[in-house]
Amino acid sequence: MKCVLCLMALMVASAPVFGGEYVVFSSGLKLRADRHEQSGSVIRLFYNGGVTEVPAQLVSAFEEEEVVTPEPAGVVNEHLVAATPETAALPSHDPASRDPKEMVRAAARRSGLPPEFVESVAQVESGFRPDAISPKGALGVMQLMPGTAKMLGADPHDTAQNIDAGTRLLRDLLVKYDGDVVKALAAYNAGEGAVAKYQGMPPYNETRLYVNKVIDTYQKAGQKAGGQ
Numbered sequence: 755m756k757c758v759l760c761l762m763a764l765m766v767a768s769a770p771v772f773g774g775e776y777v778v779f780s781s782g783l784k785l786r787a788d789r790h791e792q793s794g795s796v797i798r799l800f801y802n803g804g805v806t807e808v809p810a811q812l813v814s815a816f817e818e819e820e821v822v823t824p825e826p827a828g829v830v831n832e833h834l835v836a837a838t839p840e841t842a843a844l845p846s847h848d849p850a851s852r853d854p855k856e857m858v859r860a861a862a863r864r865s866g867l868p869p870e871f872v873e874s875v876a877q878v879e880s881g882f883r884p885d886a887i888s889p890k891g892a893l894g895v896m897q898l899m900p901g902t903a904k905m906l907g908a909d910p911h912d913t914a915q916n917i918d919a920g921t922r923l924l925r926d927l928l929v930k931y932d933g934d935v936v937k938a939l940a941a942y943n944a945g946e947g948a949v950a951k952y953q954g955m956p957p958y959n960e961t962r963l964y965v966n967k968v969i970d971t972y973q974k975a976g977q978k979a980g981g982q
Contacts, residue, residue, distance in 0.1 A: 796809065
């Protein structure tokens with residue numbers, strides 16, 4: 755529960771500043787979306803060109819996002835990557851954006867996730883190494899299996915696509931499991947089938963160690979940020 759609450763708080767703190775809305779799930783999890791549409795028992799969440807469908811019963815409310823006036827031209831705010839949804843959906847062409855860590859943070863902001871959370875996953879998965887290959891064949895910074903990358907419409911060998919696809923997958927898993935961070939991370943590591951089979955964390959030592967390590971890294975990042 756502490757992990758879920760921590761993630762909720764950072765999601766609100768790190769969300770983009772342009773207009774949109776927050777989707778409040780029954781667990782208390784908040785995710786940012788540009789807009790939503792409801793069709794019967796299904797709600798479609800639209801964000802940065804992507805669409806996620808969730809059962810309406812998992813959504814408890816929608817909150818309008820406060821619109822912040824952009825800073826005058828020439829003033830740089832390191833926490834803002836874009837002024838409009840259109841530009842937010844596109845990777846920056848700044849040379850600094852080729853830094854895997856910066857690319858992870860940008861992808862997190864585009865998906866409405868806390869950068870520290872996605873950074874923790876990337877750190878544990880690959881140490882931010884674009885050339886990382888696991889014994890099982892997972893590739894890149896976010897350690898995507900070729901089949902998973904194909905399903906997400908991404909080239910796992912392309913660093914930007916690898917990071918973007920892995921971040922989108924994390925978001926979708928958090929939505930699917932109603933903000934349950936443990937289940938989302940377990941599914942990212944062992945697959946959704948394993949989580950369904952065991953109705954939660956699979957009894958795999960590798961997965962348990964992975965989930966604990968990501969959460970520990972994330973909590974330490976939050977403590978460090980809070981001490982600044």
